[in-house]
Amino acid sequence: MDKAIKSAGTSAEQIIEWGTEHKIETCFDRAEKMKPCPIGESGACCRVCHMGPCRLVGKNAEEEARGVCGATLSTVAARNFLRMIAAGTSAHSDHARDMAMTLLSAATGEAKDFKITDVKKLYRVADILQIEFEGRPVNDVAKDVALKFIEDFGRQKGELNYIKRAPKKTQDRWRKWGIVPRGIDREVVEAMHRTNIGVDHDPDHLLSQGLRVALADGWGGCMVSSDITDILFGTPHPVKAEASFGIFKEDEVNLVVHGHEPTLAEIIVDVTYDPKMIEYAKSKGAKGINLGGMCCTANEILMRHGIPTAGGFTNQELGVMTGLIDALTVDVQCIMPAIVELSKKFHTKIITTSKKAMIPGAVHVEYEEHHAREIAEKIVKMAIDNFPNRTKKGSHITEKFPLIAGFSHEYIEYMQGGRWRASFRPLNDAIMAGRVRGVVGLAGCDNPRVPSTGLHKYLAIELIKNDVLIVSTGCGSAACGTAGYLTPEMALENAGPGLREVCEAIGIPPILHLGACVDNSRILTIVTAMAAEGGLSDEIGGMPAVGIAPEWMSEKAIAIGCYFAASGVPVIFGGESPVGASNEVTKIMTEVWFERFMGALHFEPDPEKMLAMALDYIDKAREMLKLRKYEPGKFGAERVLMDMAARREIKGSAHAGVGGINESES
Ligand code: CUV
Ligand code: SF4
Numbered sequence: 001m002d003k004a005i006k007s008a009g010t011s012a013e014q015i016i017e018w019g020t021e022h023k024i025e026t027c028f029d030r031a032e033k034m035k036p037c038p039i040g041e042s043g044a045c046c047r048v049c050h051m052g053p054c055r056l057v058g059k060n061a062e063e064e065a066r067g068v069c070g071a072t073l074s075t076v077a078a079r080n081f082l083r084m085i086a087a088g089t090s091a092h093s094d095h096a097r098d099m100a101m102t103l104l105s106a107a108t109g110e111a112k113d114f115k116i117t118d119v120k121k122l123y124r125v126a127d128i129l130q131i132e133f134e135g136r137p138v139n140d141v142a143k144d145v146a147l148k149f150i151e152d153f154g155r156q157k158g159e160l161n162y163i164k165r166a167p168k169k170t171q172d173r174w175r176k177w178g179i180v181p182r183g184i185d186r187e188v189v190e191a192m193h194r195t196n197i198g199v200d201h202d203p204d205h206l207l208s209q210g211l212r213v214a215l216a217d218g219w220g221g222c223m224v225s226s227d228i229t230d231i232l233f234g235t236p237h238p239v240k241a242e243a244s245f246g247i248f249k250e251d252e253v254n255l256v257v258h259g260h261e262p263t264l265a266e267i268i269v270d271v272t273y274d275p276k277m278i279e280y281a282k283s284k285g286a287k288g289i290n291l292g293g294m295c296c297t298a299n300e301i302l303m304r305h306g307i308p309t310a311g312g313f314t315n316q317e318l319g320v321m322t323g324l325i326d327a328l329t330v331d332v333q334c335i336m337p338a339i340v341e342l343s344k345k346f347h348t349k350i351i352t353t354s355k356k357a358m359i360p361g362a363v364h365v366e367y368e369e370h371h372a373r374e375i376a377e378k379i380v381k382m383a384i385d386n387f388p389n390r391t392k393k394g395s396h397i398t399e400k401f402p403l404i405a406g407f408s409h410e411y412i413e414y415m416q417g418g419r420w421r422a423s424f425r426p427l428n429d430a431i432m433a434g435r436v437r438g439v440v441g442l443a444g445c446d447n448p449r450v451p452s453t454g455l456h457k458y459l460a461i462e463l464i465k466n467d468v469l470i471v472s473t474g475c476g477s478a479a480c481g482t483a484g485y486l487t488p489e490m491a492l493e494n495a496g497p498g499l500r501e502v503c504e505a506i507g508i509p510p511i512l513h514l515g516a517c518v519d520n521s522r523i524l525t526i527v528t529a530m531a532a533e534g535g536l537s538d539e540i541g542g543m544p545a546v547g548i549a550p551e552w553m554s555e556k557a558i559a560i561g562c563y564f565a566a567s568g569v570p571v572i573f574g575g576e577s578p579v580g581a582s583n584e585v586t587k588i589m590t591e592v593w594f595e596r597f598m599g600a601l602h603f604e605p606d607p608e609k610m611l612a613m614a615l616d617y618i619d620k621a622r623e624m625l626k627l628r629k630y631e632p633g634k635f636g637a638e639r640v641l642m643d644m645a646a647r648r649e650i651k652g653s654a655h656a657g658v659g660g661i662n663e664s665e666s
Pocket of ligand 1 (some may be wrong): 240260295296312313333334443445446474475476516517518553554556557
């Protein structure tokens with residue numbers, strides 16, 4: 001990888017260069033100027049009270065350095081880390097809470113612009129939650145489901161609803177080590193309490209609470225959010241779309257949604273198809289309205305409607321610099337405040353929409369679910385009205401790539417056997433036979449501190465070459481999408497022989513785009529289903545599966561990494577370790593967690609080492625499971641992947657754009 005480049009995206013690099021010529025600063029320049037503080041970076045700075053901040057540095061810091069209160073380096077590092085998990089969990093879970101509230105108002109008819117789209121999914125969820133659904137009005141079931149989910153936030157005792165979805169053995173480990181979350185809010189509050197000055201000082205004890213908070217994120221916030229989003233807007237099935245900056249159109253109004261929440265974005269999608277709006281756009285000299293996305297709001301509407309994406313986190317400023325965006329709406333999370341100042345150099349309007357998030361200088365049009373359509377119309381109109389103000393200024397890019405997204409747990413199950421024989425058997429068999437060496441979840445942010453998206457790209461190619469099936473989410477998916485990696489052709493050109501065969505038989509890309517960051521929860525349910533299917537591990541731990549977030553930067557990524565580790569998946573993060581100052585803490589997160597949960601969290605900046613570590617974990621898991629030793633091109637016997645009837649069924653449905661599992665009542 002060329003370290004001199006700032007972004008590994010070719011068009012991104014082009015815009016960055018254009019910016020340099022025009023003296024326009026971006027996160028890439030600021031990342032160069034603003035070096036990370038080495039003390040804080042490694043977890044050695046404590047600022048939880050005002051006798052400090054205390055910096056626990058120096059020779060033998062681990063043994064000798066003490067804060068004013070006497071806190072040791074390992075206490076400080078563990079405390080800081082727990083706070084990161086708590087913050088990340090708060091973000092996903094607050095998003096999930098809003099989804100639950102929207103489901104409730106949709107069910108009661110208060111939010112008239114929302115309805116239950118996927119009744120089948122509603123029933124599936126009701127069934128898990130032990131809510132009666134047969135013969136009852138759909139909205140009554142939805143109301144009960146919403147209320148049951150809302151309990152997860154404020155519950156004081158007991159266990160989260162979805163804990164029981166995990167394999168029994170995985171649950172047993174959680175109970176044995178006392179990390180089953182009670183209520184989501186309770187775990188976060190307790191984490192903040194324990195990390196207050198003078199409370200919990202035992203690193204292992206602090207980190208166990210970290211895992212409990214993280215489980216509340218994964219099997220709570222994230223999973224609740226994914227499920228409700230499916231119920232309200234439909235469970236994803238494969239859709240074609242496009243990615244990169246070429247998605248913006250010169251002759252149409254370009255409206256971009258950025259952030260994480262799907263609700264307002266869904267209504268905006270609808271409004272952009274409204275003939276009246278299109279007429280209005282034409283009256284302003286545009287040929288139509290072109291909707292695009294960024295980050296995870298993009299992933300949400302890409303998965304369900306094939307709305308194109310301009311890419312992930314580090315593409316947000318670059319998008320504005322194309323000069324082609326007439327309005328950019330943002331909701332919450334991963335929004336750089338820099339885009340507002342930057343937008344002043346162009347005609348782009350930045351519109352903040354969340355009650356929770358304002359940026360000085362942006363226009364604030366507050367989203368409110370009872371008037372969703374009205375607000376969406378106002379926003380689309382603002383974009384249209386701004387179209388005549390567009391100038392020639394900007395770095396216009398035409399490059400874009402086709403992609404296939406929309407792989408939900410339900411669809412992956414369906415594609416392996418059709419509607420009546422949906423299962424994970426073929427995947428398990430392919431892994432057992434050595435066609436597929438293992439599975440890697442490639443996820444997390446893209447980051448200007450490395451050649452942005454470059455680590456994702458490198459690992460994606462190398463892993464599929466090694467017959468590793470990739471499931472991707474969040475900005476990891478965006479990185480692959482903007483590089484043209486999310487197509488079935490990718491398997492033909494780059495995958496190892498075994499993986500290629502599997503992909504060809506089903507007609508899927510070797511990298512499956514599972515959705516937004518909250519949709520990492522889909523990976524949890526997928527591995528759970530694989531455990532239930534038999535032939536591999538009977539719990540999540542011990543599966544030939546690894547999680548990698550090579551360019552992570554958000555606290556949310558830390559929460560995700562930890563819920564995978566607690567669930568039994570070894571996880572590798574890029575960059576310098578935020579607990580690197582303490583050997584004790586590092587050891588707990590790797591060796592101790594592995595012993596207890598068969599998961600771990602490593603930090604490794606070198607992409608080649610990340611790859612080697614991932615393959616090593618996979619091969620060791622294969623060995624432990626007594627599976628056939630992986631050898632490229634050599635497979636054991638296995639059952640036919642799927643029969644012709646099932647294959648025809650998928651072909652027909654995929655082309656018609658109907659996944660078979662995604663039928664709504666309407
Ligand atoms: Ni939803 S958390 S940058 S992968 S969106 Fe991308 Fe994310 Fe943020 Fe990280
Ligand atoms: Fe320093 Fe202790 Fe206060 Fe932290 S809690 S800032 S280590 S005195």
